[in-house]
Amino acid sequence: MPSCLRAFVVEDNATLREQLVGALEELTCVQVIGSCGTEDEALAWLATGQPWDLLMVDLFLRQGxxxxxxxxxxxxxxxxxxxxxxxxxxxxxxKRCAQLGVDAVFDKSTEIDALVDYCARRCAQVAATLQPAKA
Known part of the structure; x- marks a missing residue:
């Protein structure tokens, strides 16, 4: 498992995507390894089999x-x-996201801090699993 979280961001608003990527990379161990603005682009990237730890998805996209x-x-x-x-x-x-197995849902207008906190907690969880066991 990597020392940082490899994230892929699916967000159609380029300005928001850049701001989000900057905040996550500055405030957490998240490394954004790619991004796109459509469902088809995201599916094509996922089909490459590149490893990822966190997939962040907006609901309304340019396509799909x-x-x-x-x-x-x-x-x-x-x-x-x-x-x-x-x-x-x-x-x-x-409710629908929970039914589909989504791990967390955040409102862009009110829960940006909660999203950053979620990522920071996830980074800490990953880091804890990488610590060698004490004898």
Whole structure:
């Protein structure tokens, strides 16, 4: 397991994507290894088999939908985390995401700090698993 979290960001707003990437890389151990703005681009990247630890998905994309992508990514390795980050979060969206196995859902307008905290906690969890056992 890597010493940082390898993240792929699916966000159609380039400015927001750049800000999010900058914040995560500055404030946490997250290393963004790629990003795109459509469902098809995300599926094509996932099909390459490149290893990842965190997939961050917006629900509304330039093409396709984040929910469609979430449904396709549902079967994944146990240590991989899937996070939804959207302006369109309500109880129904949270429930549907939970049904699809999403690990966390964050509202872009009110929960950016919570997203950064989630990533920082995940970094700490990964780091703890990398510590050698004490004799």
């Amino acid at each position: 939908s984040g929910m469609g992508l979430v449904q396709r990514v549902a079967p994944r390795q146990a240590e991989q985390r899937l996070v939804v980050f959207s302006n369109y979060v309500n109880a129904g969206v949270r």
